[in-house]
Amino acid sequence: MLKTFSTRLALAGFIAAGAVSAQAADITGAGATFVYPVMSKWSADYSQATGNKINYQSIGSGGGIAQIKAGTVDFGSSDKPLDSKELAEAGLGQFPSVIGGVVPVVNIKGIEPGKIQFTGPLLADIFLGKITKWNDPQIVAVNAGVALPDAMITVVHRSDGSGTTFNWVNYLSKVSPEWKSKIGEGTSVQWPVGVGGKGNEGVAAYVKQIPGSIGYVELAYSLQNKMTYGAMQNAAGKFVQPSRESFQAAAASADWKNAKDFFLIITNAPGEGSWPIAATNFILMYKQPKDAARSKNALAFFKWALENGKAQAEALDFVPLPDELVKQIEAYWAAEIKA
Amino acid sequence: MSTDQALPAGALSASADAVARRADADRRADRFFRYLVTGAGLFVLAALTGAALSMLWGGRLAFSTFGFEFLTTTDWDAVGKKFGALVPIYGTLVTALIAMLIAVPVSFGIALFLTEVAPPWLRTPVASAIELLAGIPSIIYGMWGLFVFVPVMSTTVIPFLTRYLGPLPIFGPLFQGPPLGIGMLTAGIVLAIMVIPFISSVMREVFLTVPTRLKESAYALGSTTWEVAWNVVLPYTRSAVIGGIFLGLGRALGETMAVTFVLGNAHQLTASLLMPGNSIAATIANEFSEADSDIYLSSLIALGFLLFIVTFVVLAIAKLMLMRLNRNEGNR
Numbered sequence: 318m319l320k321t322f323s324t325r326l327a328l329a330g331f332i333a334a335g336a337v338s339a340q341a342a343d344i345t346g347a348g349a350t351f352v353y354p355v356m357s358k359w360s361a362d363y364s365q366a367t368g369n370k371i372n373y374q375s376i377g378s379g380g381g382i383a384q385i386k387a388g389t390v391d392f393g394s395s396d397k398p399l400d401s402k403e404l405a406e407a408g409l410g411q412f413p414s415v416i417g418g419v420v421p422v423v424n425i426k427g428i429e430p431g432k433i434q435f436t437g438p439l440l441a442d443i444f445l446g447k448i449t450k451w452n453d454p455q456i457v458a459v460n461a462g463v464a465l466p467d468a469m470i471t472v473v474h475r476s477d478g479s480g481t482t483f484n485w486v487n488y489l490s491k492v493s494p495e496w497k498s499k500i501g502e503g504t505s506v507q508w509p510v511g512v513g514g515k516g517n518e519g520v521a522a523y524v525k526q527i528p529g530s531i532g533y534v535e536l537a538y539s540l541q542n543k544m545t546y547g548a549m550q551n552a553a554g555k556f557v558q559p560s561r562e563s564f565q566a567a568a569a570s571a572d573w574k575n576a577k578d579f580f581l582i583i584t585n586a587p588g589e590g591s592w593p594i595a596a597t598n599f600i601l602m603y604k605q606p607k608d609a610a611r612s613k614n615a616l617a618f619f620k621w622a623l624e625n626g627k628a629q630a631e632a633l634d635f636v637p638l639p640d641e642l643v644k645q646i647e648a649y650w651a652a653e654i655k656a
Numbered sequence: 657m658s659t660d661q662a663l664p665a666g667a668l669s670a671s672a673d674a675v676a677r678r679a680d681a682d683r684r685a686d687r688f689f690r691y692l693v694t695g696a697g698l699f700v701l702a703a704l705t706g707a708a709l710s711m712l713w714g715g716r717l718a719f720s721t722f723g724f725e726f727l728t729t730t731d732w733d734a735v736g737k738k739f740g741a742l743v744p745i746y747g748t749l750v751t752a753l754i755a756m757l758i759a760v761p762v763s764f765g766i767a768l769f770l771t772e773v774a775p776p777w778l779r780t781p782v783a784s785a786i787e788l789l790a791g792i793p794s795i796i797y798g799m800w801g802l803f804v805f806v807p808v809m810s811t812t813v814i815p816f817l818t819r820y821l822g823p824l825p826i827f828g829p830l831f832q833g834p835p836l837g838i839g840m841l842t843a844g845i846v847l848a849i850m851v852i853p854f855i856s857s858v859m860r861e862v863f864l865t866v867p868t869r870l871k872e873s874a875y876a877l878g879s880t881t882w883e884v885a886w887n888v889v890l891p892y893t894r895s896a897v898i899g900g901i902f903l904g905l906g907r908a909l910g911e912t913m914a915v916t917f918v919l920g921n922a923h924q925l926t927a928s929l930l931m932p933g934n935s936i937a938a939t940i941a942n943e944f945s946e947a948d949s950d951i952y953l954s955s956l957i958a959l960g961f962l963l964f965i966v967t968f969v970v971l972a973i974a975k976l977m978l979m980r981l982n983r984n985e986g987n988r
Contacts, residue, residue, distance in 0.1 A: 379946040469834050476921035476938075478734070478946025500735065504946050507733035512838055512932040513921030515942055526806055527836055 344615045347374040348381020348394030349480055350516075351535060352598045355415055356394075358629045359622045371618055378480045379504065385409065385601045391615045393601040396480020397504060398580045410604045410653045411578045412646045414619065416568045416636040419485050419594040420559040422544040423531045424524050425451060425466060429545065431558050434459050436550040437492030437585070437593065443531060444472055444489060445496060446510035451529060459550070466529070473523045473532030476513030478504040484596040485533050488584035535596075536564075537634040551593045552585050563592035564636040573642050579649070595636075605655050616650055708964055715958025717951055726958065732923040732939075734948075739955035741962055743923045747840060747933035748966060751915065752908040754844025754929070759851045759904055766852070767859030768885050783860060790853035798917030801846040802838075806918060810837025814930055817841075833928040836920070841929040843919040847911055851904035858900025862893040898978055902971055909967050912937040936963040 346356070353375035360371030376384070378395040385393030386407050394414065404411055421435055436459055442448045448455060451465045475482045483504045490497040500506050512527075514520040517538045524532040524544060536559050539546045548556050557563045570588030571581055583595045600619065606612040623646065627637035638646070712719075718726060718739060729740025766786065770779050814835040821831040833839075866889050874884045890897065920932020921942055936959050947953040 377945045379948045382948075471834065471836060476916070476942040478943055478948065503735040504948055505734045505943060507731065507735065507923065510924075511922060512836065513942070515916055515921070519917075522802060523838065526802065527810070527838070 343370045343372055344392070344611065344618055345372045345374075345390045346381075346392040346394060346600075346615070347376050347384045347390045348601075349378045349396045349598055350375040351378075351396055351417060351480055351596075352394060352415055352635075354537070354633045355626075355630050355635045358633060359626045360618075362626070362629060363618055363621055366621070367617075369614060369618065377478070378483075379478060382601065385603075388603075388607070391602070391606075391611050392619075395599050395601060396596060397483045398578075398582065398597070398599045399601065400580050401578050404578050404601075408604055409601050410649070411580070411599050411601050412619075412649055413579055413597045413638060413642065414600045414622070415598050415630055416564055416583070416638065417596050417598070417634075418536050418559055418564040418567075418592050418636075419481055419488075419533050419596055420536050420539050420546040421531060421533055421549070422521070422524050422539050422546050424528055424545065425468070426528070427464065430539075430543075431546060431548055433463060433465075433545070433547045434550070434556050435547050437488065440549075441489045441493030441496045443470055444474070444508070444510070445493075445499070446472070468529040471527050471530040472508070472511030473520050473527070473530050474508050474511050474513055475505070475520060476515050479516075480504065480596065480598075481517065481533065481535060482506070484582070484584055484594060487582050488594045491585045533594075536560075540634060549593050551589075551591050552587050553589045553591070555589050557590060557592055559592055561631060561634065561636050563590055564595045565639070567591035567593070567595035568597070568636060568642070569639045573645060579646075602654060604653055609655065612654065616654065620647065620650075708961065711957055711961035711964060715954055715961050717954035718958035721951060722955075726955075727962075730923070730925045734943075734952050737949060737951050739951070741936075741955075741959055743925050744934045744936040744939045744959060745962060745966060746925060747919065748909055748935040748937070748963065749970075750840050750929070750933070751843045751847055751919065751935060752905060752970075754841060755847035755851055755908040756901070756905055758845060758848035759855055759908075760901055762848070763852050763856035763859055763900075763904075766856040767863050768889075770860050771863040772881055772885060772889075783857070786853050786860075787857055789849075790857070794850065794911060794913045797846055797850055798914035801842065801914060801918040805846065806837035806842060808837075809842050810835045814841075818930070829927045830929050833926070833930040836930070836932065838918055838920040838932055839928075839930045840919065840933045843915050843933075843935070844929075846914050846918055847908045850911065850914060851908050854907060855900045855904040858903065859893075859897055862896040862900070863889055866892050894981075895978065898974065902974060905970065905974075906967060909970065910937055910963065912941045916941055936960070936966070 353373065356371070356373040356375075360373060364370050373394075374390075378397055381390075381393035381395050382399070384390045386409075399407075399409070399411060421440060423433060425433070439448070439455055439459065442455070449470055450467060451470055452467045457465060483502065486496070486500065486502045486506050489500075490502045500509070512523055514523040514532070517534045520532045520534050521538050521542045521544060524530045524534075525542065534542075534544070536546070538544075539559075546559055548558050550556050566588050567583050567586035570591050571583040571586050573579065573581060579599065581597070583597055585593050586595060602612060602615060623638060623643045630637045722729075722739065726739065726741055727745070728742055729738075730742045731738040731740045732743065733739070770783055774782065814837065817831045818833070818835070822828050824831075870888050870892065871884055874888045879887070915935050916938040919935060919938055921934055921938060922932040923934055923939075924932070926933070940956050940959055943952075944956055947956055
C-alpha cells in the first residue's frame with residue numbers, strides 16, 4: 318500500500334544502475350512482489366552461507382518480465398508463466414521457484430475462518446454480479462448450518478495488475494464458461510462489479526472495512542490480518558481448507574512432466590486434497606547469457622534455495638517445491654541454460 | 657561651486673570615464689539579468705510543452721486506435737484490449753467539483769475569521785496550523801480516509817444521506833446505493849480537506865492587503881462585518897482569491913494517493929456519488945507498473961495527456977468567467 322508508482326519507477330531505475338555498479342559476485346533479480354519475503358530471507362541466509370549477495374527488487378511481475386527482456390538483471394520473476402513461443406523469441410528459460418495460494422476472504426459477522434464454503438462456479442457468479450445476497454439459495458445450498466445474513470455482497474478486487482489476480486481469474490475461467498467468454502483472464506481484467514484495492518494490503522483493508530464484502534488475497538495476508546477465509550471445492554469435488562498441505566497437494570498432483578518450459582498453471586489441480594487456486598512463481602533467465610559467470614552464480618543460488626531453503630519458505634507460509642520437481646528443474650538447467 | 661573649481665580637469669575626465677565604465681557594467685549586468693529571468697520564464701513553457709508533447713507521443717497508439725471514442729466509451733478491458741477514458745474523466749471532474757464546493761466556502765470562512773473576527777493572539781497559531789496541514793503527505797490523508805473516515809461515512813453519514821436525500825426527485829439518484837463508505841463523495845470530502853490549506857492561506861494573505869481605510873470607511877458607514885467582507889474585501893481581492901482557488905483546484909484534479917485509497921478504483925459509471933469510481937491520476941498510479949501490452953501502456957499515457965487537457969480546459973473556463981465578471985463590473 319505504501320509502495321507508490323513513483324517508488325516502483327525509481328526501483329526500476331536503480332536496478333539498471335545497480336546491475337552496473339554491483340560487484341561481480343552480486344546477483345541481481347527483479348519481479349513479483351509475491352515472493353519478496355521468501356527471496357529476501359533466502360538471500361540473507363545464502364549470503365551468510367556463501368558470501369554471495371542477491372539483490373532482489375520487488376517491482377511486480379510485469380516489471381520483472383520487462384527487466385529480464387531488457388537484460389538489466391540476471392533473473393526476472395513472474396507469477397504468470399510465459400509460453401514456450403514467447404520464451405523462445407526472447408531466448409529465455411523458465412522454471413518454478415516456490416508455490417503459494419490465493420484464498421477467498423469474506424467479512425460477515427459471526428462467521429469463523431474456514432467455516433464458509435464456496436464452489437468455483439459460485440465464486441464466478443458472485444464476481445460476475447449474478448449473486449448479490451449472502452442468503453442466496455445457491456450459497457446456502459453448500460453451507461448447511463451456517464447462518465448467512467440477508468445482506469448485500471460487495472466484491473473487492475485488485476485495482477493494480479497482479480499475478481494474484483491472474484491466478485484467481487484463470488481459475489474462474491476454468492470453472493465458469495460465462496466468465497471465460499465475458500471477462501477472460503489476465504493480470505488485470507474488466508471487473509463487472511465491485512471496488513478495487515491496491516495490492517494485497519489494499520484488498521485486505523477494503524474487505525475489513527466493508528461489511529458483507531468478499532475479496533481474494535494470498536494466504537499469508539489472510540493469516541496475518543486474521544481474516545475470514547473460505548474453504549473451496551476442488552476439481553475432485555472435495556471441500557478443502559487453504560493450507561500449506563493443500564497447496565503442496567496441488568503442486569504435487571500437477572502434471573509438470575509434460576509441461577514444456579514448466580508452462581503450467583496449477584489452478585483447478587486434480588487430486589482429492591488439492592487447493593484449487595494454488596499459484597506458482599516462475600524465474601526467468603537467459604538460455605545463452607552474455608555473462609555466463611553471473612548466470613552460473615544465479616543458478617547456484619536457486620539450487621541452494623530449492624534444496625536447502627525449504628524451512629525458510631515454510632516459515633513464511635510459502636510451499637517449497639516437491640523433490641521430484643526440483644530434480645526435473647535441475648535437469649532442465651543442465652539441458653537448457655548455458656551457464 | 658567651490659568644490660568643482662578645486663578639482664583639476666584631469667580628475668573630472670577620469671571620473672567621467674569611471675561613470676561610463678560603470679554604466680557599461682550596469683548595462684551588461686542588466687542584459688545578463690534579463691536573459692536569466694527570460695530563461696526562467698521560458699523554462700516553464702518548455703517544460704510544459706515538453707511534458708504535453710511527450711505524453712501525446714506516448715499516447716499516440718491509443719488515440720490512433722480508438723480515435724474520439726477514447727473519450728466517450730466506458731470500457732477498460734486489458735484482456736480484450738479496449739480502452740475508454742470516460743469513467744476516469746468523469747470521476748476526476750466530479751471529485752474535484754465536490755472538493756471545491758466544500759473547500760471554497762470553508763476556506764473563505766477561515767480566512768475571514770483570521771483577518772476580521774479572531775482576537776489577535778489567536779491569529780498566528782491558527783494560521784500556522786493551517787499551513788502545517790498543507791505539509792502533510794497525501795498518503796497520510798489517504799490512510800486516515802480509509803481507516804478513520806470511511807467507517808464514519810458508512811455507518812453514519814451515508815445511511816443518513818440515502819434516507820433523507822435518496823427519495824428526492826431529480827437529485828435523489830445522486831444519493832442512492834449501499835453504504836460502502838468508499839466512493840466519489842468520500843474522495844471529494846478528503847480532497848476538500850487537502851485543498852483547504854492552499855486556498856485559505858492564499859485568501860488570508862490577500863485579505864490582509866486590503867487597505868484599512870477602505871474597511872474603516874465601510875464600518876463608519878454602518879456596515880456589518882459580513883457586508884465589509886462581501887462588498888469591500890472580496891471585490892478588492894477577487895483575482896487573487898480566484899488564483900488561490902485555481903491552485904486548490906489544480907491539486908484536487910491531480911491528486912493521486914489519497915484518492916486511490918478512498919475512491920474504490922472501479923471502472924464503472926454510476927450516477928450515485930456514494931458508489932465507487934475512478935480518477936485519471938488514480939488509474940495511472942494503480943495500473944502503470946503492470947501494464948503488459950503496448951496499447952494498455954499507451955492508453956495510460958494518453959490518460960495523462962487528457963488530465964493535462966482537462967486541467968487546462970477547467971482553468972481556461974474559470975479564466976473566461978473571471979474576465980466576463982470584470983467586464984460586467986466595468987459596465988455597472
